[in-house]
Amino acid sequence: MKRYTLIFLIALGLAGLGNPSIAQVQMTNNAFNPAMSLILDGKFAAYSGDFSGFDFAGFPLDEEVSPPPEGLSLGESEFVLSANVDDLFYGFMTVALHQDEGSTEVELEEAWIETLSLPGGLGVKAGAMYSDIGYQNSRHPHTWDFVDAPLPYAVMLGGNFADTGVQLRWLAPTDLMLEMGAELLRGESYPASGAGNSGTGAWTAFARLGGDLGDSQSWRLGLSYLSGKVVEREYDPGVGPGTDLGAFSGDSSVAIVDAVWKWAENGNPRQRNLVIQAEYLLREEDGLLDMAGDNFNGSSPYDISQDGFYIQGTYQFRPSWRVGLRYDRVSADNAPLLPPLEGLLETAGSPSRVTAMLDYSRSEFSRLRFQVANLDNGRRSDSQVMLQYIMSIGAHGAHQF
Amino acid sequence: MKKWVVLVLAMLASPGLVHAELKVFACEAEWAELAKQLGGDQVKVESATTGLQDVHYIQARPSLIARVRSADLVVCTGADLEASWLPLLLRKANNRDVLPGQPGFLAASKFVTLLEKPEVLDRAAGDIHPFGNPHIQLDPRNIGLVAAELAKRLQALDSAHADTYAARYADFKGRWDSAVDGWATRLQTLQGARLVTYHRSWVYLFAWAGLVEAGTLEPKPGVPPSSSYLSELLARLKGQEILGIVHASYQDSRPSEWLSERTDIPVLLLPHTVGSTPQVTDLFSMFEILVSTLEGAAR
Numbered sequence: 001m002k003r004y005t006l007i008f009l010i011a012l013g014l015a016g017l018g019n020p021s022i023a024q025v026q027m028t029n030n031a032f033n034p035a036m037s038l039i040l041d042g043k044f045a046a047y048s049g050d051f052s053g054f055d056f057a058g059f060p061l062d063e064e065v066s067p068p069p070e071g072l073s074l075g076e077s078e079f080v081l082s083a084n085v086d087d088l089f090y091g092f093m094t095v096a097l098h099q100d101e102g103s104t105e106v107e108l109e110e111a112w113i114e115t116l117s118l119p120g121g122l123g124v125k126a127g128a129m130y131s132d133i134g135y136q137n138s139r140h141p142h143t144w145d146f147v148d149a150p151l152p153y154a155v156m157l158g159g160n161f162a163d164t165g166v167q168l169r170w171l172a173p174t175d176l177m178l179e180m181g182a183e184l185l186r187g188e189s190y191p192a193s194g195a196g197n198s199g200t201g202a203w204t205a206f207a208r209l210g211g212d213l214g215d216s217q218s219w220r221l222g223l224s225y226l227s228g229k230v231v232e233r234e235y236d237p238g239v240g241p242g243t244d245l246g247a248f249s250g251d252s253s254v255a256i257v258d259a260v261w262k263w264a265e266n267g268n269p270r271q272r273n274l275v276i277q278a279e280y281l282l283r284e285e286d287g288l289l290d291m292a293g294d295n296f297n298g299s300s301p302y303d304i305s306q307d308g309f310y311i312q313g314t315y316q317f318r319p320s321w322r323v324g325l326r327y328d329r330v331s332a333d334n335a336p337l338l339p340p341l342e343g344l345l346e347t348a349g350s351p352s353r354v355t356a357m358l359d360y361s362r363s364e365f366s367r368l369r370f371q372v373a374n375l376d377n378g379r380r381s382d383s384q385v386m387l388q389y390i391m392s393i394g395a396h397g398a399h400q401f
Numbered sequence: 402m403k404k405w406v407v408l409v410l411a412m413l414a415s416p417g418l419v420h421a422e423l424k425v426f427a428c429e430a431e432w433a434e435l436a437k438q439l440g441g442d443q444v445k446v447e448s449a450t451t452g453l454q455d456v457h458y459i460q461a462r463p464s465l466i467a468r469v470r471s472a473d474l475v476v477c478t479g480a481d482l483e484a485s486w487l488p489l490l491l492r493k494a495n496n497r498d499v500l501p502g503q504p505g506f507l508a509a510s511k512f513v514t515l516l517e518k519p520e521v522l523d524r525a526a527g528d529i530h531p532f533g534n535p536h537i538q539l540d541p542r543n544i545g546l547v548a549a550e551l552a553k554r555l556q557a558l559d560s561a562h563a564d565t566y567a568a569r570y571a572d573f574k575g576r577w578d579s580a581v582d583g584w585a586t587r588l589q590t591l592q593g594a595r596l597v598t599y600h601r602s603w604v605y606l607f608a609w610a611g612l613v614e615a616g617t618l619e620p621k622p623g624v625p626p627s628s629s630y631l632s633e634l635l636a637r638l639k640g641q642e643i644l645g646i647v648h649a650s651y652q653d654s655r656p657s658e659w660l661s662e663r664t665d666i667p668v669l670l671l672p673h674t675v676g677s678t679p680q681v682t683d684l685f686s687m688f689e690i691l692v693s694t695l696e697g698a699a700r
Contacts, residue, residue, distance in 0.1 A: 087500075087502065090492065114492070116492070116497065116500060117497035117500070118495065118497070119497065121470055121495045121496070122495060123495045169495070170495075171466065171467075171470050171493070171494065171495045172470075173470055173471050174467060174471075175464075175467060175468075175471075176463075176464075176467060177463035177464060177466050177467035177470075178467075179466075208463075209463075210462070210463025210464070210466075210467075211463055211464045211467070212462065212463075212464040215451060215453075218462045218463065218464060219463075220463050262460075262462075266451065266453035266454065266651075267450075267451065267453070267454050268453055268454040268455055268458075268651050269458055269459075269460065270455040270457075270458040270651070271653055318625075319625040319653065320625055362624065363524070363527070363528055363623050363624055364485070364528060364623065365524060365528075393524070396481070396484045396485050397485065398461065398485060398486065398488065398489040399458070399459065399460040399461060399485045399486045399489070400460065400461060400489065401460045401461050401462050401463060
């Protein structure tokens with residue numbers, strides 16, 4: 001089934017890419033084709049030592065969070081469709097394909113509709129969406145300034161938080177931008193799990209304020225909160241020989257503070273521009289952990305508190321060239337578990353990373369990137385080198401702030 | 402607690418609530434200036450971009466979202482000039498009165514004849530505009546055509562002041578048409594003059610004034626000039642008689658200067674919109690400076 005959908009989508013896409021709907025004489029069924037684009041992403045990664053994934057003692061991770069595999073690999077190939085449905089609604093969908101050990105997986109990343117014509121600055125969105133919490137969360141990987149997600153996002157949100165539900169947004173009629181919103185979601189995505197609360201297991205709230213300082217500077221500040229029910233979320237401590245699988249049930253909450261500041265001479269980012277962005281995340285989880293495995297067997301109340309931040313700057317010094325520097329770090333303050341699980345959540349310091357990148361964009365549609373990083377997991381440090389290309393074909397991408 | 406929230410919201414909202422004038426949000430400075438000319442005291446005009454910014458490369462900044470939210474009329478060039486930021490801005494602003502199709506949205510390019518509609522759409526040819534070249538403001542006759550439509554929209558949206566708008570339009574139209582005739586007469590001696598440009602943003606000026614584009618500093622639209630391409634261009638221009646290298650205030654001046662130093666062709670800073678230099682204070686001074694700079698180069 002998935003495969004047929006895919007073939008259909010690709011055929012639709014090719015028809016659109018080769019057949020601009022602006023031709024005036026042509027009045028065929030594809031004249032109303034949605035805006036389409038295809039994003040291609042490929043990587044090369046080299047790691048010092050035998051690095052096979054994040055290994056942060058005391059930080060249980062979502063299984064989806066893993067750095068690109070060593071050597072040559074394909075990132076997500078994203079297919080994006082969007083258009084006005086009618087005068088009241090707008091629709092958007094992103095399907096990503098990725099390769100996993102020889103087979104191709106299809107993932108529906110986003111599929112939502114949005115209102116266009118509500119009064120009073122209100123907007124409603126419904127469907128599968130990247131949550132609007134934080135700054136980085138709603139961004140697809142191809143718009144990131146670095147190859148990988150910042151550590152607090154990787155550890156606390158499993159890369160990013162996306163779920164199915166509804167969102168209500170309100171934009172105040174003010175000169176400073178003030179936007180507030182809330183989401184009610186199914187609660188099936190990390191850090192929530194199991195669609196608790198009869199399928200309404202997670203909610204979020206966010207507010208942000210933004211404006212300009214003269215012609216050359218602009219800024220945005222945001223505050224977000226995510227609360228999720230966790231029903232039997234898989235727990236793999238990833239330590240010691242043998243298998244240790246368990247499940248955590250309880251509550252998870254994440255609070256985020258984000259800040260972005262951008263500078264461009266006379267507000268003209270084309271020639272030179274500087275972007276500084278930072279976020280702080282705090283996650284608290286409370287509940288019960290059940291383990292059934294070779295090394296750990298038993299259950300214990302589970303009460304963890306993690307926090308982390310990243311700060312990054314990117315500077316475009318010529319129209320096609322940018323450099324970037326990022327520092328990210330996560331820490332944990334976990335209540336010890338009851339015996340026999342007491343060793344499970346012991347940390348070995350706070351993992352941190354320093355990353356530098358250089359990228360070149362021939363046009364708005366292509367980007368080549370070189371990135372080096374040093375990751376310290378508290379016990380040892382690894383060097384990483386990554387190369388990446390990101391290309392987009394089809395409709396023009398949007399310049400998000 | 403609730404009272405406090407209501408109070409803060411009321412304070413934040415008040416600047417938006419006590420407006421009497423029509424709020425116009427223009428994507429480009431030339432349309433902002435035109436709206437000021439036609440609206441006078443009845444309108445409050447804000448421009449998303451200045452004469453020092455490249456309108457292709459703007460981000461949907463929070464300040465722009467906030468301004469579109471409160472706008473009664475959005476005036477933009479359209480024809481995909483703002484393709485990378487305007488649709489996003491309109492979706493984020495949650496303002497149903499200024500969506501395309503509404504009287505509150507005016508795409509200037511719909512009311513003029515577009516040049517350079519590409520026959521083949523292939524990005525190997527650069528970041529081309531599929532609907533045709535959108536830099537329409539550089540033919541002054543187009544300004545007149547857009548003014549007629551803009552006056553109609555102002556009258557429709559603010560019918561209480563319809564007579565004022567009609568009178569202001571008649572006055573502007575008279576002054577503009579006679580100024581355009583004057584400029585056209587002065588440019589007649591320049592017919593056939595060849596110029597080098599940075600981006601293909603001057604085709605409307607060239608078509609109107611009978612000038613010829615001898616080459617562009619960008620190898621392809623949207624692709625920044627590279628040194629190898631510039632050397633190629635230099636070789637190509639050898640022996641040709643070129644009036645000048647046209648430079649706009651928002652562009653990188655180094656490629657123009659590099660070429661000028663090696664060819665002795667002067668760099669001409671031509672205003673492409675209002676505010677591109679401090680002297681360009683309105684649409685009349687924009688074309689006056691444009692025409693006199695070209696005249697000066699020919700002397």
